[in-house]
Structures are given as structure tokens and as C-alpha cells.
Amino acid sequence: MPQLLSARQILDRLVAFPTISRDSNLALVDWVEEYLAGYGITATRVPNEDGTKASLFAQVGPDVAGGVILSGHTDVVPVEGQAWDTDPFVVTERDGRLYGRGTCDMKGFDALALAAVPKALAAGLKRPLQIALSHDEEVGCVGAPAMIDRMRRDLPPAAAALIGEPSMMKVVTGHKGSAGFRTHVRGFEVHSSILDQGVNAIMQGARLIDWCNAVNARNRAADPSALAAIFEPPYTTAHVGQITGGTAHNITAKDCIFPVDFRCVPGETPDQWEEILRTEVARIEAEMQAIRPETGIEVTPSFAIPPLRPETDGAAEALARRLSGDNATHVVSYGTEAGQFQERGYSAVVCGPGDIAQAHQPNEFLSVEQLHAGERFIDRLIDALAE
Ligand SMILES: [Zn+2]
Numbered sequence: 001m002p003q004l005l006s007a008r009q010i011l012d013r014l015v016a017f018p019t020i021s022r023d024s025n026l027a028l029v030d031w032v033e034e035y036l037a038g039y040g041i042t043a044t045r046v047p048n049e050d051g052t053k054a055s056l057f058a059q060v061g062p063d064v065a066g067g068v069i070l071s072g073h074t075d076v077v078p079v080e081g082q083a084w085d086t087d088p089f090v091v092t093e094r095d096g097r098l099y100g101r102g103t104c105d106m107k108g109f110d111a112l113a114l115a116a117v118p119k120a121l122a123a124g125l126k127r128p129l130q131i132a133l134s135h136d137e138e139v140g141c142v143g144a145p146a147m148i149d150r151m152r153r154d155l156p157p158a159a160a161a162l163i164g165e166p167s168m169m170k171v172v173t174g175h176k177g178s179a180g181f182r183t184h185v186r187g188f189e190v191h192s193s194i195l196d197q198g199v200n201a202i203m204q205g206a207r208l209i210d211w212c213n214a215v216n217a218r219n220r221a222a223d224p225s226a227l228a229a230i231f232e233p234p235y236t237t238a239h240v241g242q243i244t245g246g247t248a249h250n251i252t253a254k255d256c257i258f259p260v261d262f263r264c265v266p267g268e269t270p271d272q273w274e275e276i277l278r279t280e281v282a283r284i285e286a287e288m289q290a291i292r293p294e295t296g297i298e299v300t301p302s303f304a305i306p307p308l309r310p311e312t313d314g315a316a317e318a319l320a321r322r323l324s325g326d327n328a329t330h331v332v333s334y335g336t337e338a339g340q341f342q343e344r345g346y347s348a349v350v351c352g353p354g355d356i357a358q359a360h361q362p363n364e365f366l367s368v369e370q371l372h373a374g375e376r377f378i379d380r381l382i383d384a385l386a387e
Contacts, residue, residue, distance in 0.1 A: 002038030007108075007115035007375055008098075010035075011366075012091045014074075014107040015100040021075040021138045024052045028074050032056055032114065032133065039117050044154060046147045053135040055147035059155055060117055061125030061385065068319065068381060069130045069151075069161040069346065070113040071337060073137030073144075076102035082362035096368050103366040104354035109164030112353070112374045116382060123386040130158050137337060140180065140303025144337040148344050160316035161341040162381075164352030166359060166366075167330065169373045171320040172350035174331035176231060176263045177307030177339055179270030181277060182300040183208065185245070185256040188292040198252035199288050199295045202245050205256035208297070211280050212238035212260060227309065228265035230331050236264040236273065259302065263333065270304035306339035308348065316347040323380045324351060332356070351377070 005013075017028035029045065036043045036058050043058040055074075061067065079088045079101055086092040088101035098108075113131045120129045132151060135143035165172075185208070187201030219235035228234045238260060245256030262273040281297045288295040310331070311317060321327055334356065341348040353374035354366045 002035070004118060005035075005115065007111045007371060010114050011098065011103065011108055011111040011371075014111055015091045015102055016089055018089050019075050019102070020078050021136055022078075025074045025135050026052070026054060029054045029056050035114060036117065039121060041117065044150065046150050048135065048143065053143065055132070055134040055143050057130065057132045057147060057151050057155070059128045059130045060120045061128035063156055064127060065156040065159070067128035067130050067156065067158045068385060069132055069158045069341070070109070070116070071132040071134070071161055071163045071341065072106050072110040072113060073134045073337065074107075074110065075135055075138050076105070076107070077138050077360045079362070084362050086363070088364075093368070097365040098368060098371065099363055099365045101364055104166050104364050105356075105359035106165055106352060106354075108354055108366040108371055109352040109374065112371070112378050113164070115375075116378045119379070120382050120385070123382050125382070125385045126387065127159075127385045128156070129382070129385060130155055134337060141305045141335065141337050141340060142303065144340050148341055152344060158346060160319050161338070161346040161348040162316060162320060163336050163338040163341065163348060163350045164374075165334075165336045165350050166352050166354035166356045167332070167350050168355055168370065169324050169326070169351060169353055169377060170328070170330045171317060171324055171326045172330045172332050173308070173310040173314070173317050174230065174266055175308045175336055175338065175350065176265055176333050177270055177305050178261060178263045178335045179273055179304045180259055180261045180302040181274070182302050183258055183260050184298040184300075186296050186298070187252060187254050187256070187288070188295050189254045190252050192250040192252060195252050199292045200252035201256035202253040204284060204288055204297070205243070205245065205258060207284055208260070208280065209240050209258065212240055225265070225267050227267040230329065231265055231333060234265070236262060236268055238262050264307060266307040266309040268307075270306065274301065305335040306343045308336065308339040308342055308350070311342075311347060314347045314349070316349040319384070320349050320351045323377050323384065
């Protein structure tokens with residue numbers, strides 16, 4: 001038997017791997033694989049296309065249906081430009097808080113899931129515990145879909161998926177989805193004194209950006225659906241957060257590039273909003289091409305995260321409420337992998353230790369109290385799976 005590690009000790013190890021999304025997470029995955037192998041558990045790796053990163057999943061307990069998935073991500077956001085008082089990649093305990101990048105979002109939950117393994121083995125589970133650790137969550141939930149598809153193929157179906165994003169151990173049953181598009185407007189350069197013979201990419205792009213304003217105004221004015229009403233704001237939003245383009249004040253701009261992001265309420269999908277965007281793009285493009293046929297607007301999807309829809313009599317919700325004692329209604333506006341599990345047929349909720357306000361911040365921390373609350377939650381889960 002390997003040396004028994006507490007959740008806190010595992011957290012120390014996980015935080016020490018600087019798994020910023022742009023870098024490889026394989027050293028962490030190696031460590032987890034070895035840890036699980038120490039208990040005789042074979043993990044399955046799901047590598048990304050170029051093999052530089054991987055997700056990993058494993059099952060503890062009998063190979064039967066009705067188990068529970070504990071889902072976390074292994075990557076963290078960068079620390080550059082942030083004023084940290086401690087080394088972000090060393091867990092530092094101070095005044096009841098565990099400081100370090102990822103302690104809250106969400107290696108704390110990953111550590112809880114891994115620390116549960118020896119307990120689950122000792123408890124003699126009747127239904128399995130499935131652990132799912134993804135890569136590239138922070139750059140648009142890119143890694144999870146391939147992992148979830150493999151889990152569906154290789155493992156007996158689980159009754160519930162608990163996604164441990166920070167929620168202060170509250171049961172979050174819904175979140176918005178999001179969809180991002182890189183938009184490249186290609187114009188035609190002429191001197192601005194004869195602008196009627198050119199196509200100014202910035203001024204055409206501005207029409208599309210103002211269309212986003214109109215979408216927001218229209219959605220705000222409409223009566224929200226029952227599903228949307230619990231969100232803040234209770235409608236789908238369109239947003240442009242960056243823009244580049246142009247070379248001089250007196251040249252019609254050849255290029256204008258900006259992202260268009262939608263945050264969509266449950267009941268609406270990223271795909272629907274892509275179609276609505278493309279319809280407007282085609283309308284503007286036709287007018288541009290009437291002046292210069294070589295101009296146009298390219299729209300490239302950069303990410304799409306499905307919303308998490310509150311389930312009617314959902315198994316994951318019932319389980320998480322029973323384990324946490326939380327019976328209030330909570331929805332959040334940040335996206336998670338929960339919608340991706342749900343889209344693939346799993347009952348899913350978000351429930352994990354820590355406060356989302358800490359995520360991505362300098363001096364990110366997880367309180368010791370929240371880590372312990374998470375431990376109690378997982379202990380009750382193991383009891384439930386052994387019943
Ligand atoms: Zn996260």
C-alpha cells in the first residue's frame with residue numbers, strides 16, 4: 001500500500017505543477033496516474049491532438065452502472081502581471097487560508113477526489129466512484145468533450161456527475177452557456193478622400209458591433225423564459241471586448257479583427273446564436289461586396305460551452321442536496337464542464353469548495369474550512385455509494 005496522503009497533502013503536490021493552460025499538464029497527469037496505480041487502479045488517458053496534454057479518468061469500485069463522477073480540471077490561469085504575496089505554485093497556509101494558484105479553481109476539488117480513493121476502496125463500494133480530470137478548461141472547456149465521450153464508451157453509465165467548480169459547496173443546478181467567434185472583416189484600401197470607392201473594414205465592423213448592442217437591447221426588452229428568469233441578467237448577451245485594425249487616419253482600413261462572445265441562457269444554444277450571427281454577417285457582407293467583391297467577413301468559432309439546464313427531478317441534484325444539506329436554488333453565470341456532461345446524457349450539477357470570487361485572482365486561496373466541508377461531503381458520498 002502506498003503512503004496515505006490527505007487531501008491537503010495532495011493539494012500541495014498538485015499546485016506544485018504549474019499547469020497553466022498554455023503549457024503541458026503531463027507531469028501532473030503522470031503523478032496522478034502513479035498515485036492511482038499505487039492503489040491498483042488503471043487510469044485512462046485521453047491526449048489532445050498533438051499529445052502535449054491529456055485528460056484522465058479512472059473508476060474505483062465495481063464495474064456497474066449507477067456510479068458517481070467527480071469532475072475537475074487540471075489547468076489553471078496564468079499568474080503574469082498579478083501581484084502575489086507568496087509563491088503561487090507553493091501552497092502557503094496563513095490565517096486559515098491555503099494560498100496558491102488553483103487551490104480554489106480547482107485543484108482543491110481534484111485533491112478531494114483523489115484522497116477519496118483509499119477511503120472508497122476500504123468502504124467496499126456497491127456502485128463505483130468515477131474520477132474525471134480534464135485539460136484546457138480555462139481556455140473554453142476544450143478538453144472535456146473527448147474525455148466524456150471516452151468515459152461513455154469505456155465505463156458503465158454513472159447516475160450523476162458532480163462538477164467541483166467553486167460554489168461554497170452549494171448545489172448549482174444551472175449556468176449560462178457561451179460561444180466565442182473570431183471575426184475578421186476584410187476591407188479595401190483607398191485614400192479616405194475617395195472612400196466611396198473603397199470598403200473600410202473598421203466602419204463595416206462597427207455595424208456588426210452595433211448589431212451586438214441591438215441584440216442586447218432587444219433581449220433585455222423581451223420577457224424572459226422561465227428557464228432564463230433565474231439568471232442575472234435574465235437574457236443572452238453579445239459582447240465585443242477587443243478590437244484591432246487600420247493603418248492611418250486617411251486610409252480606409254483593410255482589416256478589422258474582433259471577437260464576438262455570446263453568453264446564452266439555458267433553452268438557447270451556442271449553435272443557434274452562431275446562425276443568428278452569420279445571418280447578420282451575410283447581410284453586411286453583401287453590401288460590402290456590392291462595392292468591392294473581394295471584401296468580406298470571416299467568422300471562426302473559437303469556443304462553445306453549452307449551458308447547464310436545471311433538470312426536473314435530476315439525480316445529480318437530489319444526490320448533491322442530500323450530501324450537502326443545501327436546498328436553496330443557485331444558478332451562476334460562469335460556464336463549466338457541467339453543461340458538456342449534461343449534453344452527453346449525464347445528470348449534472350456544480351458543487352465544490354471555495355468561492356468563485358477567488359478564482360483567477362492574485363493571492364487565490366481556498367479556506368481550510370471549505371476544504372474540510374468538501375471532505376465531509378465526499379465522505380458522505382462514499383457512504384452513499386457503499387449502501
Ligand atoms: Zn475552474
